[in-house]
Amino acid sequence: MSSTFGTLLKVSTFGESHCKGVGAVLDGCPPGMTLDEADIQPQLDRRRPGQSRLTTDRQEADRVTIFSGVENGVTLGTPIGLFVPNKDQRPGDYRQMSRIPRPSHADFTYQMKYGVRASSGGGRSSARETIGRVAAGAVAEKMLKEAYGIDIVAWVSAVSDIPSAEVDVQTITRQVIDRNLIRCPDTLAAGKMEALVARVKEEKDSVGGIVTCVCRNLPAGWGEPVFDKMEAKLAQAMLSIPATKGFEIGSGFAGTRLRGSIHNDAFVAADGRLGTTTNNSGGIQGGISNGEPVVLRVAFKPPATIGLAQQTVDFDGNPVTLEAKGRHDPCVVPRAVPIVEAMAALVLGDFALRQKTREK
Amino acid sequence: MSSTFGTLLKVSTFGESHCKGVGAVLDGCPPGMTLDEADIQPQLDRRRPGQSRLTTDRQEADRVTIFSGVENGVTLGTPIGLFVPNKDQRPGDYRQMSRIPRPSHADFTYQMKYGVRASSGGGRSSARETIGRVAAGAVAEKMLKEAYGIDIVAWVSAVSDIPSAEVDVQTITRQVIDRNLIRCPDTLAAGKMEALVARVKEEKDSVGGIVTCVCRNLPAGWGEPVFDKMEAKLAQAMLSIPATKGFEIGSGFAGTRLRGSIHNDAFVAADGRLGTTTNNSGGIQGGISNGEPVVLRVAFKPPATIGLAQQTVDFDGNPVTLEAKGRHDPCVVPRAVPIVEAMAALVLGDFALRQKTREK
Amino acid sequence: MSSTFGTLLKVSTFGESHCKGVGAVLDGCPPGMTLDEADIQPQLDRRRPGQSRLTTDRQEADRVTIFSGVENGVTLGTPIGLFVPNKDQRPGDYRQMSRIPRPSHADFTYQMKYGVRASSGGGRSSARETIGRVAAGAVAEKMLKEAYGIDIVAWVSAVSDIPSAEVDVQTITRQVIDRNLIRCPDTLAAGKMEALVARVKEEKDSVGGIVTCVCRNLPAGWGEPVFDKMEAKLAQAMLSIPATKGFEIGSGFAGTRLRGSIHNDAFVAADGRLGTTTNNSGGIQGGISNGEPVVLRVAFKPPATIGLAQQTVDFDGNPVTLEAKGRHDPCVVPRAVPIVEAMAALVLGDFALRQKTREK
Amino acid sequence: MSSTFGTLLKVSTFGESHCKGVGAVLDGCPPGMTLDEADIQPQLDRRRPGQSRLTTDRQEADRVTIFSGVENGVTLGTPIGLFVPNKDQRPGDYRQMSRIPRPSHADFTYQMKYGVRASSGGGRSSARETIGRVAAGAVAEKMLKEAYGIDIVAWVSAVSDIPSAEVDVQTITRQVIDRNLIRCPDTLAAGKMEALVARVKEEKDSVGGIVTCVCRNLPAGWGEPVFDKMEAKLAQAMLSIPATKGFEIGSGFAGTRLRGSIHNDAFVAADGRLGTTTNNSGGIQGGISNGEPVVLRVAFKPPATIGLAQQTVDFDGNPVTLEAKGRHDPCVVPRAVPIVEAMAALVLGDFALRQKTREK
Incomplete structure (x- = not known):
């Protein structure tokens, strides 16, 4: 039951790395x-590994098919089935892992939980599971764009200790972000990031990073009180992405160091509505949107599977040296960009429908 | 429907500041x-405002009554009703706010969402809503302690820019933490924190801080894949607490700056099980516990309601100077400690029951 | 988690017979x-035992208090807490049952499930649990009446083998139904029913019956496809009432004996909408309302607790003769009328909110 | 969200008649x-139309593919994706219905709800939607059989006014039931039923019927109190099947005519457990199984789509005569047998997992 997300806009994903598809x-x-595969494919292409020398070398076409819920290019209001067949099935690469749980990977915990594992190791913890999310998120995004003019843009704001310069959240676009492979709008930083990732890949190691995301044009009044606060569901959504370790909304951890008199976002009348002069709230107060841009940040750890030798133990507790075979992704943040966007879209799409229940 | 949390251990809270009770x-x-009110009251006392000169001066007894689900001091397996009457009802203090939405408070967003507000302002965004959580969390904690030996300890790890020294997560206890009013185990830092809070209160301003929490003795294998990963539900739970801005599990944002070869937690055989030499994972891999302590951090912003004059606008957009009347909490983190513990207990209690469904 | 019902209009009940309240x-x-206790109390009074010589002699005031969600007589959009204290606590009457499970009662199954029972026997299977439903249902009813003009009327259409004459579902009112104690609009049948119940009570036995319910003025288009069809949720709601054994929508079991050419409800244009000439569908087609009255029937078995001697065995398997002590209800259907109405209101109220999510 | 069913064993179906598949x-x-397609296909074959001259003439292979959740023939504990491609796509047959809503069909209500319809009319109300349920139900059934020895058998107990003779619920098997096309174990009645259906088909009309189902070898103690009583979830499950109008558990509507002293199921010690001498309870007391066979009955109306001329109106209210083109099923009950079994299996499978959460 843990593969389903959302109250009114509900997504259920399925599939492992080496079954028929996801x-x-x-x-x-x-x-x-209106909806067809062309509305969905671009975000899958942005998520796909093997896009550049920076990421894993696996080539996967990841072509999506809409199974149901659409007729003559128009949604019916019924469940939309989305499917991407698996192609690059090489269980052989994973044989080693049947005896040795990869450090900081889900091999061990899946074995402890289920007593059986997919040949690829952590089963549903695989990055391939996120294909279903990205496909569903693209549909949610289209709905949000067409019905409310909402748009969602994410980008890489740090790789390891290289930060991006400040970004104008009101104007940043995916076009700007996709100008470089690392998906960082700060060209200078992007160059350094790409160089670092190339070096780390060479060294068979990996690095982490941070993805920042802005959601613009939300009306005030979306979100729910108490347990389903907008920031709470965004936090769940983002921490459900593999390899994430942290979440911030608005001022985040840095905001804990400010005084209330500085941190408070004063109201100001503008364009016939109340806006705020600053946005430390990140567009949300008390779990409910205030009409300012929703801004969040997600921390991604360095990928666990690395080619470098690691001293660890096998399932029986025997010391072993592990050098992971196969192709590994030295840095997930560029590919994580469309996943963060998809999860934001699924959360906001759900709140959009829930808000309708409050209307007169 | 947003006042309910949990899949199998399900808590529903109710109540505003100025109704009959919460x-x-x-x-x-x-x-x-076995269960009676004495199992629950201590955590409510720790949450209660007016405990010390550091926090708000409102005196509230907050005595809990068990309405149902227990007979002869033993749980029946049926819903446990928990109730705390409201006493300190002074709607007069809040009259000002009917015209002026407090900056960074939920007054504005509740008005936009519902078109009607409780006289106390943000209604369910009130800190008093957390009483129901703390009461329910105390029951969950007792269940986790008795059935699995799990214990949960939270403390203040920073107030504004004053950090606590590193804490040994294996041995820290509530007794140690409650030795000072600020609930920071580092006595030196605690003194500085208390002095800062006293000064800020004097200045009618507020400060933020960070609460760290450890959950010990979890078996490996708890948690769920994909959307209900343990870190994801913890993130939702923590970001559902009023005034929170960030969440970290294990290495958090700092972990993004490490290489995989450093960040990975190597396995080691110990006590007949596989442990790890480091704990950057924060006790969770792929959403599932690995048997190491679960360690998380929560960022709390400075409280929005302050006595200092603020330039803002009223609901009609007219510029006003707001100086909040009444008694305000200059720093919520000491009182947030039992709330963080309660939310952790509710999340883990739910996973405990869900894990049973996976057992042979 | 099984004490919660509804997707968007969500009710959670709590309480057993002999705890502090329900x-x-x-x-x-x-x-x-607008909402206050006076909107709720009348339906609780109709549900209350001891209203007449026909039902149990226990006298319970069952006064409801609104704990939360309402301020100055107006709903806030937040959870509405409803409470009725228990008064008539006589655990002594139930001592006998600690050794002997009553035939066809939940004493045995609760013991098998939980390994512990409330002193009153079946715990949450108690009729007293329905107080929470009736109170919440009264709120849902008010919402449906004010927002959509919907009204809901139930009545006793059979006691044992005494049927009511056909009733005009378009015009029947609660005023008419409450003219006699048995709540049957057919005065002649009502007299026979009351005589039978009086005789059965004298004989320390019990009888069953049928409650019919009509929901008028529903717009076309409410309900959901597949698993949450309107008739499916109504069936769940009604079969969740203690002592129910069957459910019919529209033509029900009798409809299985008709040809399609007779059973089909032909469309006809009237009042600017499409109506139907007959209503074998019971107002629902494919799970979705068609604008005609929703008509359903619920079967109630004879109450299990009777004073007559029964040959059975105790928990250890020893043969015993059981003559239940205390006061028993010889026939539940008159009191079931407001419970059926409450459950219908909770189901329709949920669909009302869900329908809003489909609107442009 | 209404296409998902179950709390812990959760099924989500998708697909319409004329999309890529269901x-x-x-x-x-x-x-x-262990699980492969061969465990699922037999029930799909039993559900398939075109099996005999009695049902619709459409030929559909309905071959299922397992997309995920199984590796090397063993379940992984992850979501099991099940897919059946659509083959017999003839939207042409349905063109007539774009103007004329079929009486007692979902054409009208879907149009009112969604403002758009699948070319086949009622979209998700199509019988083809039940393919996903039958496939998922076969998996649930295998789990129940292997883990608990539970088996589930349904049969046709009436077609129109022709009843089956009483059946021994302890011994009846699918093999016996499948001996004739109508799936009635009473050979004499089966002959009459088949003759009636053949005649009705000839006359371009349709007939209804009743399906009875028994679930054997359930342990005592399964099920949940209050809203998720076992009979309540079974009622929802059965009324969610297209064309159903009624549900009975145990004595059903007939039980309302009995006295409590007759209706009560006395306990008796047997085989080291408490059984009952009669089974008017239908194996459930207070929502929880008592260890006796669960016996339920489901009413199916005559199919709405008939070739006979019907006087009705089109969407604009103009009088028309409708003679439905294409091939129609004159009687759905034989094909409904595996659907009823599937829904029973999904309900019991969910309770099986939920019961684990109550165990020590």
Whole structure:
């Protein structure tokens, strides 16, 4: 039951690395929206490994098919089935892992939980599971764009200790972000980041980073009190992405060091609505959107699977040296960009439908 | 529907600041556990405002009554109703706010969402809502302690820019933490924190801080893959607490700056099980516990309601100077400690029951 | 988790016969509706035992208090806490049952499930649990009446083998139904029913019956496809009432004996909408309302607790003769009328909110 | 969100008649169970139309593929994706219905709800939607059989006014039931039923019927109190099947005519457990299984789509005569047998997992 997310816009994903395919069922999408595979494929292409020398070398086409919920290019209001077949199946690469749990990977915990594992190791912890999310998120994004003019843009704001310069959250676009492989809008920083990733890949090691995301044009009043606060569901959504270690909304951890008199976002009248002069709240107060941009940050650890030799033990406790075979992703943050966008879209899409229940 | 949390151990809270009372219904607690009000009251006392000169001066007894689910001091397996009457009702203090939304408070967003507000302002965003959580969390904690030996300890690890020294997560206890009013185990830092809070209170301003929490003795294998990863539900739980801005598990944002070869937690055989030499994972891999302590950090912003004059606008957009009347909490982190513990207990209690469904 | 019902209008009930009280939390009720205890009490009074010589002699005041979610007589959009204290606590009457499970009662199954029982026997299977439902249902009813003009009327259509004459579902009112104690609008049948119940009570036996319910003025288009069809959720709601054994929508079991050409409800244009000439569908097609009255029937078995001697065995398997002590209800259907109405209101209230999510 | 069913064993179905295919995702199935397509196909074959002259003439192979959740023939504990491609796509047959809503069909209500319809009319109300349920139900059934020895058998107990003779619920098997096309174990009645259906088909009309189902070898103690009583979830499950109008558990509506002294199921010690001498309870008391066979009955109306001329109106209210083109099923009950079995298996499978959470 843990593969389903959302209250009214509900996504269920399925699939492991080496079964017939991966996908999602998205239930709750309103009827009457135009939709075909071309609306979804671009975000899958952005997520796909093997896009550049920076990431894993596996080549996967990841072509999506819409199974249901759409007729003559228009949504019916019924569940939208989305499917991407698996192609690059090489269980051989994973044989080593059947005896040795990779440090900081889910091999060990899946074995402890289920007593059986997929040949690829951590089963549903695989990055391939996120394909279903990205496909469903693209549908949610289209709904948000067409019905409310909302847009969602994420980018790499740090790789290891290389930060991006400050970004104008009001104007940043995916076009700007995709100008370089690392998906950092700060060209100077992007160059350094790419050089670092190339070096780390060479060294068979890995690095982490941070993805920042802005959601613009949300009306005030979306979100729910108490347990389903907008920041709470965003936090769950982001921490459900593999390899994440932290989440911030608005001022985040840095905001804990400010005085209230500085941190408070004073109201100001503008364009016939109340806006705020600053946005330490990150667009949310008390779990509910205030009409300012929602800004969040997600921490990604360095990938666990590395080619470098590691001293560890096998499942029986015998000391071993592990050098992971196969192709590994030295840095996930560029590929994580569309995943963060997808999760934000799924959260906001759900709140959009929930808000309708509050309207007169 | 957003006032309910949990899949199998399900808590529903109710109540605003100025109605008859606040409380919770906890469904799913196993039968046959001894339970009475004395198991719950201590955590409510730790949460209560007016405990010390550091926090708000409001005196609230907050005595809990168990309404149902317990007979002859033993749980029946049926919903446990928990209730705390409201006493200190002074709607007069809040009259000012009917015209002026407090900056960075939920007054504005509740008005936008519901078109009506409780006289106390943000309604369910009130800190008093957390009473139901703390009461229900105390029951969950007792269940976790008795059935699995799990214990949960939270403390203040920073107030504004004053950090606590490193804490040994294996041995820290609530007794140690409660030795000072600020609930920081580092006595030296605690003194500085208390002095800062006293000064800030004097200045009618507020400060933020960080609460760290450890959950010990979890078996390996708890948690769920994909959307209900343990870190994801913990993140939701923590970001659902009022005034939170960030969440970290294990290495958190700092971990993004490490190489994989350094960040990976190597396995080691110990005490007949596989442990890890480091704990950058924070006790969780792929959403599932690995048997190491679960360690998390939560960022709390400075409270929004301050006595200092603020330039803002009223609901009609007219510029006003706001100086909040009444008694305000200059720093919430000491009182947030039992709330963080309660939310951790509710998350783990739910996973405990869910894990049973996986057992042979 | 099984004490919660509804997706968007969510009711959670709590309480056993001999704890401090019973009640409910209703989450999702829209803000801005006038509400006080007087809106709720009448249905509780109709449910209350001891109203007449026909039912159990226990006298219970069952006064409801609204704990939260309402301020100055207006709903806030937050969870509405509802509470009724228990008064008539006589655990002594139930001592006998600690050794002997009553035939066809939940004493045995609760013991098997939980390994512990409330002193009153079946714990949450008690009729007293329905107080929380009736209170919450009254709130849902008010919302449906005010926002959509929907009204819901139930009545006793059979006691044992005495049927009521056909009733005009378009015009029947609660005033008419409450003219006699048995709540059957057919005066002639009502007299026979009352005589039978009086005789059965004299004989320390019990009888069953049928409650019919009509929901009028539903717009076309409410309900959901597949698993949450309107008839499916109504069936769940009704079969969740203690002592129910069957459910019918529209033509029910009798409809299975008709040809399609007779059973089909032909469309006809009237009042600017499409209506149907007959209503074998019971107002629902494919899980979704068609604008005609929703008509359903619920079967109630004869109450299990009777004073007549029964040959059975105790928990250890020893043969015993059981003559239940205390006061028993010889026929539940008159008191079941407001419970059926409450459950219908909770189901329709949920669909009302869900329908909003489909609107443009 | 209404296409998902179950709390811990969760099935989500997708697909309409004329999209790429139909299917289901089943989440919560335990790891380590052997499973392949051959475990699922037989029930799909029993559901398939075109099996005999009695039902619709459409020929559909309905071959299922397992997309995920199984590796090397063993379940992984992850979501099981199930898919059946659509083959017999003839939207042409349905063109007529774009103007005229079929009486007692979902054409009208879907149009009112969604403002758009699948070319086949009622979209998700199509019988083809049940393919996903039957596939998922077959997996649930295997789990129940292997882990608990539970078996589930359904049969046709009435077609129109022709009843089956009484059946021994302890011994009846699918082999016996499948001896004739109508799936009635009473050979004499079966002959009459088949003759009636053939005649009705000839006359371009349709007939209804009743399916009875028994679930054997359930342990005592399964099920949940209050809203998720076992009979309540079974009622929801059965009324969610297209064309159903009624549900009975145990004595059902007939039980309302009995006295309590007759209706009560006296306990008796047998085989080291407490059984009952009669089974008017239908194996359930207070929502929880008592160890006796669970026996339920489901009413199916005559199919709405008939070739006979019907006087009705089109969407604009103009009087028309409708003679449905294409091939229609004159009687759904034989094909409903595996659907009822599937829904029973999904309900019991969910309770099996939920019961684990109550165990010590």
